[in-house]
Amino acid sequence: TIPEMSDPQLSPDARHVLFLSGSNEALEPYFNSKLLLLSVDGAVHRVLLPDVPYDVTAAAWSADGNSIVFVAADGLRRKVFALDVDSGELRQLTESDHSVSAWHYSDATPTGTA
Secondary structure (H helix, E strand, C coil): CCCCEEEEEECCCCCEEEEEEEECCCCCEEEEEEEEEEECCCCCEEEECCCCCCEEEEEEECCCCCEEEEEEECCCCEEEEEEECCCCCEEECCCCCCCCCCCCCCCCCCCCCC
16 A cells, blocks of 8 residues: 555556655655656656655656656755656756745646747
8 A cells, every 4th residue: 555645646648647755766655755757557657856856746647758847855955856767867946945835847848838
C-alpha cells in the first residue's frame, strides 16, 4: 500500500501518473513529500529523486512529458526545480533569498512560434 498520495497527474503520453507521496523508495511512510511515478497499470513505480531531502509541495508535467517542474522546500525556502524524467538531471529554476508561495505552471508555446 502506498501511503499519502495526492495531486495525481496523468503524463501527456498517458503512460504514467505523477503523485506527491509521503513515502520512500520502499513505499514506507516518510516525513517529506516526494515525487512518485506510477505506470497506469500500477505495475511499476519509482520515487523520483529519493535521496534529495526536499519536501515537494506542487508539481506539473511539461507539455512534452520529458520534464516535471515542481516546487520544493529546502528547509528555509520553497524553490522551483525542473527534473528531466529520463536522465534524472535536476535544475534549480529560481535563485533568490525569497520563497515561492504560490505558482502556476504553463508549458504553452505562444501562437506563431516553434
